[in-house]
Amino acid sequence: MDTIVDIFSSYGWELLTKTGEHMYISFAAILLGVIVAVPAGILLTRIPNMADRLISFVGILQTIPSLAILAFFMPILGVGMTPAIIALFVYSVLPILRNTYTGVKEVDSNILEAGKGMGMSNMETIRKIELPMALPVIMAGIRFATVYLIGWATLAAFIGGGGLGDLIFDGLNLYQPELIVLGTIPATILALLTNWLLTILEKRLTPSALRDAT
Template sequence: MNDLSIWQQLVQQTQLRWDEVVTATSVHIQLVFFSMIIATIIAVSLGILVTRVPQLKTIILGGTGILQTIPSLALLGFMIPIFGIGVKTAIAALFLYSLLPIMRNTYTGIKEVDPATIEAARGMGMTSAQILFRVELPLALPTIMAGIRTAAVINVGNATLAAFIGAGGLGDFIFLGITRGIDGLILLGAIPAALLAILIESLFTLIERWSTPKGLRNV
């Protein structure tokens, strides 16, 4: 097999392992999806909390920022004693890596809402909760979605490392290709992961455009 070019190897491995690729892609999507759902709920909530209690900004944003500096494999290693080897550990690690972009964008989006708009809402008799859900969050939504998009794209790449702890996904092919010295097998995992990241990027770009008021769109 080493006599074949890398693209011939890719074609051959695709033919041999197509069903496995489909299954691995499904697992990869699930790892990203479930980690993102949990991260979005918690990160948006924390982002809102920080805007209401500024004293917590350094602690919460600083703490999640520190998590971003921990190498992916090291974070997976730290999670193993807690969740064991497998899917739970992978989702927990991906969740932690997703927090900062979403939380930071939630905080930024809400803080950038024009104070005059908030004062006008108060003048109309809106409560703090009504201002949050009817004024601040809708105006901050494009910024929040940008954070979710960033986290999702990063997680597609990080999820390939789940193979090292037996969680499956497209990283299985990359890991197998490295251990066996088959470049085509590495591409069999890397190319679908890259395409998945591009698809997610495009999807969220459309959602951001849809969620942005027409008067605020660049195009």
């Protein structure tokens, strides 16, 4: 008990800043992922012949061990936060891309035909029909990616990216299990909390008429 209090008193401030860094790294990576993968996913639905191949290619990227990716980016981007964010972003792409592609592709083709027949342009179709209708599926992809990324973001410490991983690595190096726990628990809580918040957001964003259906 005493040790925990000791640790909090000596690492309390650090814990806060590290958690802040951790959130920053994860959310920046996710944001990048959304910006890239959602439009890419929609684009893929327009080239269905290529889509499956491209998605499997991205799937292969996903299987590269995360440590290897981080190591791989080091010579190119150096150390620090930026390469960490970019490496994590690579991981966020697949779930978001795949869910966007599936979600948009599953939109009832009759509704699309009606929309097209009414004189909707391609952009209008995406904005007024495809995105709103695919949103629950896309959001699920984003939520999935976010939760994973928060876990993986601990590895950012390995290339000097900061975050809660720093505490874990310090604990390993100094052989202080308390420090490892101190880094792990907030990361888990953060992941659970984000999952919960995003679930609420997902429900909010789903058009009311579609809530019953899904």
